[in-house]
Amino acid sequence: MKYAPPALIAALPTLTEANVADLITVTLPSGMVIRATSYDGPITYNGNVYLPGPPYFKRGKASTKLGFEVATLDMTIGDAPSELPPVLIGTIPLLQSIRVGVWQQASIVVDKLFMQDPGNGGTAYGTINVFTGVLGNVTSVDRVHAVVVCKALTILFDQQFPRNIIQPGCRWTLFSPGCTLHQSSFAVSATVVAGSTQNKIASTLSNPDGYFNQGQVVFTSGPNVGLTYYVDNYVNEFIYMAVPMLFAPNGGDTFTAYPGCDKTQATCSAKFNNLINFSGLPYVPAPETAY
Numbered sequence: 190m191k192y193a194p195p196a197l198i199a200a201l202p203t204l205t206e207a208n209v210a211d212l213i214t215v216t217l218p219s220g221m222v223i224r225a226t227s228y229d230g231p232i233t234y235n236g237n238v239y240l241p242g243p244p245y246f247k248r249g250k251a252s253t254k255l256g257f258e259v260a261t262l263d264m265t266i267g268d269a270p271s272e273l274p275p276v277l278i279g280t281i282p283l284l285q286s287i288r289v290g291v292w293q294q295a296s297i298v299v300d301k302l303f304m305q306d307p308g309n310g311g312t313a314y315g316t317i318n319v320f321t322g323v324l325g326n327v328t329s330v331d332r333v334h335a336v337v338v339c340k341a342l343t344i345l346f347d348q349q350f351p352r353n354i355i356q357p358g359c360r361w362t363l364f365s366p367g368c369t370l371h372q373s374s375f376a377v378s379a380t381v382v383a384g385s386t387q388n389k390i391a392s393t394l395s396n397p398d399g400y401f402n403q404g405q406v407v408f409t410s411g412p413n414v415g416l417t418y419y420v421d422n423y424v425n426e427f428i429y430m431a432v433p434m435l436f437a438p439n440g441g442d443t444f445t446a447y448p449g450c451d452k453t454q455a456t457c458s459a460k461f462n463n464l465i466n467f468s469g470l471p472y473v474p475a476p477e478t479a480y
Contacts, residue, residue, distance in 0.1 A: 358452035403449025411442030
């Protein structure tokens with residue numbers, strides 16, 4: 190059931206399409222908030238300003254699902270026209286930031302606003318929530334726009350059940366509350382040196398080979414500043430990326446590297462000295478195999 194304010198219910202018989210506008214609020218994982226509207230001019234509502242673009246937002250039809258079925262909403266996000274500079278998310282062009290995952294799991298709220306003369310501060314009768322969820326998979330990206338599938342918050346119920354499974358590997362994610370370790374305690378600052386490409390980083394790191402396998406790096410300067418990349422392999426001071434970086438790093442760029450965990454008892458003990466919080470069951474006999 191959708192909630193509507195009493196003032197809106199009373200005004201509905203007098204309202205037309207000209208009195209309706211979408212208000213879209215996107216909060217990126219970095220904390221950056223983008224507010225947009227489907228109206229052809231800026232709208233100020235509850236102290237916030239919603240702009241028609243750029244970036245431009247156009248949503249598909251919203252549906253409501255019963256029970257725990259996950260509702261979806263297609264959202265098209267457009268960049269500035271070619272004659273204008275591209276919209277930047279931090280230091281990254283808008284469409285590139287979507288392509289490399291900066292928007293992944295960003296929250297999105299779509300409200301439908303009803304008011305007299307929306308663009309000129311007319312009387313606001315209130316809003317009805319159309320959709321609340323997170324940005325999911327990017328279905329397409331071209332030179333002018335991207336299409337993203339948004340998923341309702343019922344996606345949070347899509348959890349493995351039972352939660353605790355008998356398995357040899359640890360069920361905790363590294364640095365999660367169950368693991369108890371703090372990521373900042375394992376941060377290693379380093380500098381890029383010559384020989385780096387989009388697929389690998391030559392660095393000043395001196396940790397043992399394999400230490401950063403399945404870990405991540407976060408750039409603190411250079412063309413990749415603010416971007417996070419996942420590590421496939423670390424050997425001989427070279428970090429090999431799981432996927433190519435958006436920009437090739439330059440010598441002198443700085444970054445912070447974090448180790449990864451393969452969820453084995455040996456790694457938990459020797460690498461992290463955290464055996465007391467290891468939640469795997471490596472000594473449970475394997476089930477018999479029928480032949």
